[in-house]
Amino acid sequence: MSDATLETFAASRRRSDTAERRLRRRYAAERRFRIYGAVAIATALTGLAVLLLSLVSRGYGAFTQHVVTLDVHFDPELLDPEGTREARALGRADYAALVKRSLAELFPEVTERRERRQLHALVSSGAAFELRERVLANPSLVGSRRAVSLPLSDDADLFFKGEIQRGGPELERRLRDAQIDWLDALASQGRVASVLNTRFLTSGDSREPELAGVWGAVVGSALTLLVTLALCFPIGVASAIYLEEFAPRNRFTDLIEVNINNLAAVPSIVFGLLGLAIFLNAWSLPRSAPLVGGMVLALMTLPTLIIAGRAAIASVPPSIREAALGIGASPTQVVMHHVLPLALPGILTGTIIGMSRALGETAPLLMIGMVAFIVDIPEGLTSPATVLPVQVFLWADSPERGFVEKTAAATLVLLAFLVLMNLAAVIVRSRFERRWS
Amino acid sequence: MHWILTATLAALTAVGFALGRRRALALASGAAGRLHSRPSYHGTFVALAALLPAAALLLVFFVSGRRTVASFEFVSALALATGGLAWARSRIHVGLRARPMIERALGALLLLCAIVSVLTTAGIVLSLIFEALRFFQLVPFTEFLFGLRWSPQTAIRADQVGSSGSFGAVPVFAGTLLITGIAMLVAVPVGLLSAIYLSDYAGLRTRSVVKPLLEILAGIPTVVYGFFAALTVGPWVRVFAERLGLDVASESALAAGVVMGLMIIPFVSSLSDDVIRAVPQSLREGSLGLGATPSETIRRVVLPAALPGIVGAVLLAVSRAIGETMIVVMAAGLAANLTANPFEAVTTVTVQIVTLLVGDQEFDSAKTLAAFALGLALFVATLGLNVIALSVVRRYREQYE
Numbered sequence: 001m002s003d004a005t006l007e008t009f010a011a012s013r014r015r016s017d018t019a020e021r022r023l024r025r026r027y028a029a030e031r032r033f034r035i036y037g038a039v040a041i042a043t044a045l046t047g048l049a050v051l052l053l054s055l056v057s058r059g060y061g062a063f064t065q066h067v068v069t070l071d072v073h074f075d076p077e078l079l080d081p082e083g084t085r086e087a088r089a090l091g092r093a094d095y096a097a098l099v100k101r102s103l104a105e106l107f108p109e110v111t112e113r114r115e116r117r118q119l120h121a122l123v124s125s126g127a128a129f130e131l132r133e134r135v136l137a138n139p140s141l142v143g144s145r146r147a148v149s150l151p152l153s154d155d156a157d158l159f160f161k162g163e164i165q166r167g168g169p170e171l172e173r174r175l176r177d178a179q180i181d182w183l184d185a186l187a188s189q190g191r192v193a194s195v196l197n198t199r200f201l202t203s204g205d206s207r208e209p210e211l212a213g214v215w216g217a218v219v220g221s222a223l224t225l226l227v228t229l230a231l232c233f234p235i236g237v238a239s240a241i242y243l244e245e246f247a248p249r250n251r252f253t254d255l256i257e258v259n260i261n262n263l264a265a266v267p268s269i270v271f272g273l274l275g276l277a278i279f280l281n282a283w284s285l286p287r288s289a290p291l292v293g294g295m296v297l298a299l300m301t302l303p304t305l306i307i308a309g310r311a312a313i314a315s316v317p318p319s320i321r322e323a324a325l326g327i328g329a330s331p332t333q334v335v336m337h338h339v340l341p342l343a344l345p346g347i348l349t350g351t352i353i354g355m356s357r358a359l360g361e362t363a364p365l366l367m368i369g370m371v372a373f374i375v376d377i378p379e380g381l382t383s384p385a386t387v388l389p390v391q392v393f394l395w396a397d398s399p400e401r402g403f404v405e406k407t408a409a410a411t412l413v414l415l416a417f418l419v420l421m422n423l424a425a426v427i428v429r430s431r432f433e434r435r436w437s
Numbered sequence: 438m439h440w441i442l443t444a445t446l447a448a449l450t451a452v453g454f455a456l457g458r459r460r461a462l463a464l465a466s467g468a469a470g471r472l473h474s475r476p477s478y479h480g481t482f483v484a485l486a487a488l489l490p491a492a493a494l495l496l497v498f499f500v501s502g503r504r505t506v507a508s509f510e511f512v513s514a515l516a517l518a519t520g521g522l523a524w525a526r527s528r529i530h531v532g533l534r535a536r537p538m539i540e541r542a543l544g545a546l547l548l549l550c551a552i553v554s555v556l557t558t559a560g561i562v563l564s565l566i567f568e569a570l571r572f573f574q575l576v577p578f579t580e581f582l583f584g585l586r587w588s589p590q591t592a593i594r595a596d597q598v599g600s601s602g603s604f605g606a607v608p609v610f611a612g613t614l615l616i617t618g619i620a621m622l623v624a625v626p627v628g629l630l631s632a633i634y635l636s637d638y639a640g641l642r643t644r645s646v647v648k649p650l651l652e653i654l655a656g657i658p659t660v661v662y663g664f665f666a667a668l669t670v671g672p673w674v675r676v677f678a679e680r681l682g683l684d685v686a687s688e689s690a691l692a693a694g695v696v697m698g699l700m701i702i703p704f705v706s707s708l709s710d711d712v713i714r715a716v717p718q719s720l721r722e723g724s725l726g727l728g729a730t731p732s733e734t735i736r737r738v739v740l741p742a743a744l745p746g747i748v749g750a751v752l753l754a755v756s757r758a759i760g761e762t763m764i765v766v767m768a769a770g771l772a773a774n775l776t777a778n779p780f781e782a783v784t785t786v787t788v789q790i791v792t793l794l795v796g797d798q799e800f801d802s803a804k805t806l807a808a809f810a811l812g813l814a815l816f817v818a819t820l821g822l823n824v825i826a827l828s829v830v831r832r833y834r835e836q837y838e
Contacts, residue, residue, distance in 0.1 A: 026730055026733070027730065029730070029732060029733075030730040030731065030732045030733075032732075033732035033735070033736075034634070034638055034732070036630050037630045037631065037633055037634025037638055038634060039630075040626065040627045040628075040629075040630035040631045040634065041630075041631045041634055041635070041647055041651075043627050044627055044628075044631055044651055044654065044699070044702045044703075044706075045647070045650055045651075047654070047699040047702075048650065048651075048653060048654055048699075050669075051657070051661075051662075051665050051669075051699070054665060054668075054669045055661070055664075055665070058668070234550070235550045235553050236550075238546065238547045238549075238550035238551070239547070239550045239551040239553070239554065241547055242544075242547035242548055242550065242551040243551060246544060246547060246548075247551070255555065256551050256552070256554065256555055259554055259555050259558050260554050261827065262558070262820060262823055262824065263554055263557060263558055265753065265756060265757075265819060265820075265823040266561065266760075266816065266819060266820070267759070267760020267761070267762070267787070267815060267816075267819055268760070268762065269760065269762045269787050269790055269791070269812070269815070270561060270565075270760070270812055270815060270816050271561070273561075273564065273565065273790070273794075273808070273809060273812045274557070274560050274561045274564055276794065277564035277565075277567075277568060277809070278560055278564055283499075283500065283502075284502065299557045302553065302554055302557070303554060306554065330536065330537075330540060331540075332539075332540040332543055332544070356656070359658075360656075360657075360658025360659070360660070360661075361658070362658070362659065362660045362762070362763050363659075363762035363763055363766075363787070363791070366791055366794075366795055367790075367791075367794055367795075369795075371795055389658050389660040389763075390660075392660045392661070392664060393660050393663070393763065393766075393767065396660075396663070396664045396667060396668070396767060397767075404668065407664055407668075408664070411658075411660075411661045411664060414658060414661065415657070415661070418656060418657075418658070422656065
């Protein structure tokens with residue numbers, strides 16, 4: 001080693017304190033930067049966890065419901081004074097009176113009008129309908145005395161779920177003190193039970209939270225998505241084939257491509273405006289119909305599907321095409337017999353993902369009037385309907401306390417459908433998609 | 438009647454296929470090899486000749502408003518179908534070039550489908566411009582663009598007090614920008630740092646777990662976010678602000694903005710992940726070889742190189758935030774306050790479109806037409822952002838290819 005290098009070495013040793021400090025600072029900065037990244041990911045995931053937890057904790061209650069067992073005397077005097085046992089006479093009878101009488105038997109001390117009304121308010125107005133259904137299904141019930149489980153009102157249900165507290169000023173509570181005493185009495189007699197709320201999954205919308213269900217919205221979503229799929233899949237696949245396999249390289253093709261890319265970024269509500277102006281006003285198609293909803297969603301999903309379809313078609317290696325052309329297939333036959341079947345899994349994956357996005361879409365459907373209060377289960381493509389996300393929106397807007405858990409539960413149902421669809425996409429991808437190496 | 442007609446047409450199409458195929462085979466006396474095209478192409482030829490004219494006629498009926506299938510529609514469609522079938526069947530001969538004909542028809546069909554998306558854009562632009570022009574005949578363009586008061590209630594009676602209805606959209610635009618700004622304050626740092634961590638620090642296993650989890654955020658429907666914002670985050674914001682001794686509206690811009698930011702995180706992170714990973718490895722290695730720490734490499738080499746792509750990603754995210762509807766409809770307010778205070782209620786373009794159009798549907802009032810003017814503004818803004826973002830990203834990509 002020469003003297004010169006020794007000297008610089010010594011000089012660098014003299015500076016080592018500063019260098020050391022600087023190095024420590026740099027390493028600390030390195031650690032900090034790493035932590036920022038980890039914190040960012042933790043923040044995002046915490047947000048996700050809080051979102052899902054808040055939905056589950058608010059919504060799981062809607063899948064159970066409290067019922068009260070009452071001894072109902074199916075009084076022939078009241079139900080069928082003429083003794084004909086005809087369905088028409090039985091259907092018109094006053095079943096709410098049966099419920100009121102059973103309650104009066106349990107609480108004979110309640111005589112004042114206002115108190116009686118408060119007592120009756122504890123049982124859902126759906127109880128009368130349920131008794132009617134039972135009698136119509138089995139007219140021999142008339143005259144007998146049965147213990148029947150009937151749904152409680154939403155306030156009573158919330159009370160037993162612990163959502164309405166006992167304490168606090170009476171007037172700020174949904175239940176009066178007397179009502180709470182009666183509920184306690186019913187519970188201590190073992191008349192109140194928590195059962196699975198099948199009504200939530202099998203019935204349509206209702207003004208009464210305890211009677212409302214998502215089935216109407218589920219059917220509406222299914223019909224709407226059916227229209228979307230029927231329009232979107234053929235048109236999307238055809239566009240993808242055209243652009244990927246047949247389109248000449250010219251200005252017009254460029255226009256289509258740029259147009260599709262930009263259409264994918266247009267806010268969904270603008271598609272709703274399009275549907276309102278053209279489908280409803282210019283073509284005067286029916287409002288609130290799954291047909292129009294499906295058409296709007298199809299236009300909205302189309303760019304997604306075309307982009308996914310093009311990617312799938314482009315990933316089929318050229319050697320397949322060349323081999324088919326080489327043994328005399330026409331270009332159309334090459335695409336129809338070889339490229340398309342091989343690209344189909346990828347196209348299907350894209351389609352399912354596009355459909356799951358359409359299923360969660362709300363805003364454009366508000367524009368075309370799928371936001372009405374609809375009790376009946378939709379029967380066809382032109383009957384008024386609503387869809388699951390819009391049902392969530394409607395219930396979230398409702399001032400009734402009881403709808404909070406219904407809303408959260410409806411979002412859980414919606415998320416369950418989305419999970420199923422995405423699982424299907426994953427399965428299609430892993431089972432059928434071929435990796436070309 | 439609809440169903441009978443559809444079923445009859447379908448049956449005629451099937452019959453046409455069978456007849457054409459049989460006819461071709463019969464003409465070739467059973468030896469398909471003598472035909473120019475295979476028999477099923479002849480069948481398809483006849484089937485299409487039966488189906489297409491009738492379908493076109495029905496489409497014309499549909500668009501021109503003759504929706505009910507009465508005897509005239511029924512008979513004319515069926516006559517066209519049978520006529521087409523008979524004509525096509527008579528045209529079949531051994532040398533008929535059925536396959537090229539079918540393929541040309543198919544090509545035309547494919548082109549037609551590809552044009553649907555162009556027609557969609559045209560439909561959007563035309564309907565927005567047409568209705569917006571009608572609006573600007575009622576309300577001057579400058580008042581809409583620069584007016585400071587937004588209260589779209591038009592008078593029911595002429596002598597009503599305070600019912601003139603004013604359409605100055607500045608408070609609405611300001612509210613949109615405020616909420617978008619809050620969303621970006623959440624989404625950009627979190628999304629960008631997540632992308633950096635995932636691309637340059639995380640191991641393969643962490644990446645394969647965390648990335649799909651983040652993507653879940655993108656898959657949750659916006660109405661669910663809206664419910665979350667209105668019912669969970671909103672009250673938290675109120676409690677938080679009351680602790681600070683601030684006055685808070687029940688529907689604050691902050692709640693909507695934060696939840697929207699949460700929704701947009703995966704959008705920012707996956708787009709910036711792509712551009713960060715596209716930065717050539719040689720740049721990183723050069724920097725590390727000179728003694729830079731990984732974070733110095735990222736901040737001084739990778740991020741500057743990826744900057745155009747990241748800017749593009751952020752612009753796309755902004756355009757997404759501006760167009761987002763359900764979160765703000767459910768969690769932001771209706772009152773058009775011109776304010777920069779995130780604890781106050783503000784309104785956005787999308788909220789106003791929804792409130793103006795849901796409910797009554799008189800199509801000639803300034804109130805409903807205003808929604809289309811707002812829609813046009815929204816469309817122009819998002820389209821502009823998107824075009825800029827895509828061109829920025831494309832230029833950046835070319836740089837390293």
